[in-house]
Amino acid sequence: MLQENEQNPNKHIEQTEREFGRIINAIPQNWVNKINRTHSTQAERKQTPQTSFQTIPTGSGQTAKNIVQLNTRDFYEQLRSDKNTKIPALDYWRQNLQPPPTLDQQHWKTIYSNLITNKQGDVNWKVTLRILPTAQGLHRMRVYHTNLCHHCNEIETIEHVLVQCANATRFWTFVTPYIDTISEQKLQLTNSMKLLGITELQKDGLNQVKRQLVNWLLTTARCALHKSAVDYRVRAEIVPPRSLFVAAAKSHIMYEYKRAIQRRQLQQFEDQWCTNEALARVVNEELLMKL
């Protein structure tokens, strides 16, 4: 009946409606009721979707469920409604990881401070974020056979390699006089400075040139201690951090000197690198090392 006039564009909508009504009337009434019931139930379902949060208590006085048994959505709903939810995995990591660093905005500036090369800055960055590879970290990753320091058999953490080990203590005794000369004894070197450098917040009375040179020296010392530990782990070679430090410092100052000569900036070089003649001095345009 509907198909008869399908090709006719002038067919009126009222005519189609009338014809459709006659088809509906031809269908038995109990069939129509059944179709209507099914349609309306589906519509209602769409309007009120089932939430998976129904089993989660949200009001006060109700007992929270064990989060281990919850699915992901319920778990986050539980976290949202109850800020004190205990997360077993977090407790585990808190017990097993080293304490988080306490840093302020100033410390981030010292990581890649002016005189520090990108490679040295990367070591600082790893120390700051506590991801510098040590025997402890590598042993946990199962890529190194022990978590102990090869000097003293204590657990080799970042602090141990850079500050606490007797090997490191001896090395810092060698480095400290250079820092005393640069700072004119104004700086009392603490373990925190050895690990993270010095910032403007220290109120040490140093100008920016001296502070940058001290941070460069501390960084070079840190890198020497780290490289000494790496050399032992990778090649079983015992290289004292002192010789690594002197070699790295000398070659870098020599590089800066040659660059300054090329650029005719010898005065700037002296102002920066020959502060108090702690590390080097220039006599008759010749570089003399103090290291």
Ligand SMILES: [Zn+2]
């Ligand atoms: Zn040690």
